[in-house]
Structure formats: structure tokens, C-alpha cells
Amino acid sequence: MGDIVSVVVWVLLLSGAFFLVTGSLGMVRLPDVFTRMHAAGMVDTMGAGLTLAGLCVYSLHDGANLVAVRLVLVLAFLWFTSPIATHAVAKAALSGGTTPYTVRGAEAGGEVDDRTGAAPEAARKAPGDGERGGGDTR
Amino acid sequence: MFAVAAAAVLVSMVLAMVRAALGPTAYDRVLALNNIGAKTVVLIAVLGFVNGRPDFLDLALAYALINFIGTIAVLKYIEYGDLGVGTPRETGTE
Amino acid sequence: MKHAPWLWAILFALWLVLSWHFTPLFLFFGVVTCSVAVFVAMRMAIVDGESLPVHLVWRAATYVPWLVWEIFKSNVRVARIILSPRIRVDPSIVHFRASQRTDLGRFIYANSITLTPGTVTTGIVGDDFEVHAIVQEEIDGTEENVMNRRVARLEGEVA
Numbered sequence: 122m123g124d125i126v127s128v129v130v131w132v133l134l135l136s137g138a139f140f141l142v143t144g145s146l147g148m149v150r151l152p153d154v155f156t157r158m159h160a161a162g163m164v165d166t167m168g169a170g171l172t173l174a175g176l177c178v179y180s181l182h183d184g185a186n187l188v189a190v191r192l193v194l195v196l197a198f199l200w201f202t203s204p205i206a207t208h209a210v211a212k213a214a215l216s217g218g219t220t221p222y223t224v225r226g227a228e229a230g231g232e233v234d235d236r237t238g239a240a241p242e243a244a245r246k247a248p249g250d251g252e253r254g255g256g257d258t259r
Numbered sequence: 260m261f262a263v264a265a266a267a268v269l270v271s272m273v274l275a276m277v278r279a280a281l282g283p284t285a286y287d288r289v290l291a292l293n294n295i296g297a298k299t300v301v302l303i304a305v306l307g308f309v310n311g312r313p314d315f316l317d318l319a320l321a322y323a324l325i326n327f328i329g330t331i332a333v334l335k336y337i338e339y340g341d342l343g344v345g346t347p348r349e350t351g352t353e
Numbered sequence: 354m355k356h357a358p359w360l361w362a363i364l365f366a367l368w369l370v371l372s373w374h375f376t377p378l379f380l381f382f383g384v385v386t387c388s389v390a391v392f393v394a395m396r397m398a399i400v401d402g403e404s405l406p407v408h409l410v411w412r413a414a415t416y417v418p419w420l421v422w423e424i425f426k427s428n429v430r431v432a433r434i435i436l437s438p439r440i441r442v443d444p445s446i447v448h449f450r451a452s453q454r455t456d457l458g459r460f461i462y463a464n465s466i467t468l469t470p471g472t473v474t475t476g477i478v479g480d481d482f483e484v485h486a487i488v489q490e491e492i493d494g495t496e497e498n499v500m501n502r503r504v505a506r507l508e509g510e511v512a
Contacts, residue, residue, distance in 0.1 A: 131260055138267030140428060141298065144470075145274035147435035148294065154286045155473070156444050157278070159431055159487045161294045162470040164271065167428040169301045170421075172264055176308055190370055191316040195304060195323060199297060202327035204467035204474075206293050209331055211475040211485065213338045214286040221485060224443045317371060 126182050133175030141168035153222035154214050158207050165203035170196060261309045268302045289333055296326030356405045361391045363405075403457050409507060416507045423500070424469050431470040431487065442487055446475065449482040449497055458508035465500055472497075 140163055147160025173196045180188040215221075272295055279291035300323045307313040336342055368383040394400050402408060434442060453459045459482075463474040466484055476483040484497075 127260075134260060134264045138264055140432065141267050141271040141301070142274070143432045143435055145271035145278075145294070147431070148278045148291060149274050149281075150435060150440055151442065152440070153444075154282075154284055154290060155475075155485050156442055156487050157287065157290060158473050158485075159470045160435060161290055162468070162473070163428050163431055164275075164294055165297050166424050166468060166470065168271070169297055170424075172268070172301050173304060175264070176261075176304055176313075179308065180313065187370065187373055188313045188316060191320065192304065194367075194370070195300060195316060195319050198320060198323040198327075199300060200468065202323065203297065204464040206327055206330045207290075207467050207473055208463070208475070209334045210286055210290050210293070211473050213289075213334045214284070215475055216338060217284075217286065219284055219286060221444060221446060222442075223445055320371075 123182070126178065130175045130179045133171050133178060137168055137171030137173075137175060140164070140171060144168055154219060155211065155221045158211060162203065162207060165199060165207075169199050261305055265302060265305045265309055268298050268305060272298050272302070285337055289330060289337070292333070293326065293330040296322070296330070300326065356400050356402060356407070357391055357395060359407050360394060360400055360405055361387050364390055403455075406457055409457075409509070412507045412509060416503060419503065420465055420468070423465075423496070427469040427471045434488065444485065444487050447484050447486050449484055449501070451477075451480045451482050452501055452505050453480070453508050454505075455508060458504055461507065462501060462504040465504060466497070 144163035177192045282288040303319040307315040364387040473485045
């Protein structure tokens with residue numbers, strides 16, 4: 122295979138791997154389920170997307186073929202289902218009584234939560250202990 | 260080069276599994292589980308290329324759909340307490 | 354019911370791509386399977402412009418690449434947050450007002466918000482979107498306004 126194609130595939134696969142590992146690291150490091158959802162979204166969008174794009178470029182090197190079409194289909198299914206699953210988790214967590222982690226004092230400006238009824242009082246009584254408060258869900 | 264990608268997927272799966280094991284709430288675990296499923300889809304695709312036989316992509320397709328449905332089913336069970344139809348949201352949550 | 358032929362054609366194209374056998378037997382199986390699937394879907398009364406937005410496909414051709422670029426940018430932003438030695442997140446729930454007229458447009462907008470890391474739609478009441486943002490200052494509304502307008506344009510006149 123050509124050098125340029127090889128380089129493109131390497132770049133796509135490595136950046137996809139970067140986003141996969143970073144998103145998973147975020148799932149371990151971030152404080153609560155709502156912030157972890159963003160990290161999980163990273164894995165679902167760019168991690169999977171760039172990796173599959175790399176595979177797609179590699180297989181397209183042999184000319185247009187079914188493998189590339191199927192990779193595009195896999196990616197399309199992933200990208201269609203991922204936000205719905207994420208939203209389902211978020212909705213279930215909210216209605217299940219999980220309180221979103223907030224940094225206290227940052228709620229001064231803007232049109233911020235308070236009329237969601239999603240247990241804002243628990244968010245308010247969380248101690249203002251800086252960035253890594255560990256989440257008030259534990 | 261595909262081995263590198265497969266290794267990255269495996270590492271990220273281990274990290275997500277750490278979250279699934281630690282996860283204080285059930286929602287953390289469901290989220291991690293859904294994420295592991297998405298990574299499994301990628302892993303199936305990559306492993307096909309590692310073996311030089313990209314025929315497993317159909318499995319990846321089916322896995323993507325089943326993973327989604329499984330996540331939704333687990334969440335519905337957690338939220339409503341059963342998988343029956345027609346449970347209104349207002350009465351099911353508490 | 355003009356969407357039923359569309360559904361059938363899409364399903365059959367999917368069948369052809371996934372099977373890639375063109376013997377009469379397999380084509381026959383495909384025709385039968387797609388017909389049964391369309392019949393079941395019609396009995397469930399889910400075949401309409403909402404479940405099968407074929408009228409949006411042409412305008413989506415410009416929306417999707419833009420969305421992918423947005424996803425990439427916000428991915429890099431969230432990656433920077435995660436990889437910083439001390440996690441500095443300031444999550445909060447923000448409310449947006451969506452200007453789409455149809456439920457389908459709102460659905461697309463909500464999913465676009467969720468698909469970009471850093472923002473997750475947690476609830477919709479009418480045209481009021483409840484969005485969880487991982488860093489609140491960065492979500493000052495300008496990008497969401499751009500996305501809002503783009504989705505409204507994507508949604509177009511046809512409902």
C-alpha cells in the first residue's frame with residue numbers, strides 16, 4: 122500500500138486510540154455520572170469514529186468495496202444510538218434521584234438550574250470544597 | 260498497525276471496567292457497560308483487520324444494535340422496576 | 354403512506370449490501386423479508402415523515418459534515434479537561450430555547466447536542482431544552498445558537 126495511505130491510516134488509528142483511552146480515563150477520573158457521560162460521549166463519537174475511519178481508508182485502498190460500506194453502516198448505527206442511550210442514562214439518573222455534581226459558587230451567573238426540580242437543594246448543600254469534591258452522589 | 264488500535268481498545272475497555280466495578284450508582288455501571296459495548300463493536304471491527312478477514316463486520320453491526328437495546332432495557336428495568344409496557348413514568352419512578 | 358415504498362427501498366438496499374448475493378433465491382428472501390418488515394411497521398403505524406425523514410436527506414448533506422467538525426472541536430476541549438493534572442470541571446444544568454417547529458427538528462437538535470461531548474440534553478419540555486454542560490462558562494450559548502439555527506434550517510419548510 123502507498124506510503125501516503127499508510128500515514129493517513131496510522132494517523133487516524135492513533136488519534137482514534139487517543140480519544141478512546143482519554144475518554145475512558147475521563148470515565149474513571151470525572152466526579153459523577155453526568156460528567157462521565159461526556160467522557161463516554163467522546164469514546165462513542167471520536168474514538169470509535171476515527172478508528173473506524175482509519176479502517177475505512179485502509180479498506181478503500183483496494184478500491185470501493187463492501188467492507189468500507191459496512192464500516193460506514195457500523196459507524197452510522199453507533200452515532201445514531203449513542204446519544205439516545207446517553208440521554209436515557211441521564212433521564213433515568215435524574216428521575217432516579219441522582220444529584221448532578223456542581224462546583225459551589227459557580228451558579229451565580231447565567232440561566233442556571235433551579236427550576237428543573239431535579240433535587241437542586243442537595244446540590245446547594247454540597248460543601249464548596251473546590252474542584253475535586255468527589256461528587257455528592259456517593 | 261491494527262494491533263496497536265486493538266491494544267488501545269482493550270486498554271480503554273479495562274478503564275471502563277474499572278468504572279463499572281467502582282461506580283457508586285447503578286447509572287455509572289450502566290454507562291460503563293454501554294461504553295464497553297461500543298468499544299466491543301470497534302474491537303470486533305479492528306480484530307477483523309488484524310486477522311486479515313474483515314468478515315466480522317456483520318457481527319459488529321448486530322452487536323451495535325443489541326448493545327443499544329440492552330442498555331435501554333436495563334435502564335427501563337432500573338427506572339420502572341419491570342419491563343412491562345404501559346407503566347406511566349409518574350408512578351414508576353418512586 | 355408514501356413513506357412505505359421508501360422504507361421498503363431502504364430496507365432492500367440494506368439487505369443487498371449486507372448479503373451481496375444476487376441469486377434468485379436470496380433476492381426472493383430479501384423481497385419477502387422487507388415486505389414483512391414494512392407490513393409490521395405499517396401495522397405499528399410508525400411509517401411517516403418522522404420516522405423516515407427522507408425529505409431531510411439533501412439538506413443533511415451539509416449539516417452532517419459541520420456537525421462532525423463541531424464534534425471534533427468539542428472532543429478536543431473535553432480531552433483537554435480530562436488530561437489536565439487537576440480536573441477542573443464546573444458542570445451545571447443550563448436551559449436553552451429551541452426554535453424548531455417540529456418534534457423531528459427538536460429531536461435532531463437534542464441529539465446533536467448530546468452527540469457533541471461536553472453537553473448532554475437531559476430533558477425537553479416544549480421548546481425548553483434542559484442541557485447538562487460539563488464546563489458552564491464555555492457553553493455561553495453562542496455555539497448552541499449556531500447549531501439551533503442550523504437545525505432550524507435543516508428542518509426547513511416541509512414538516
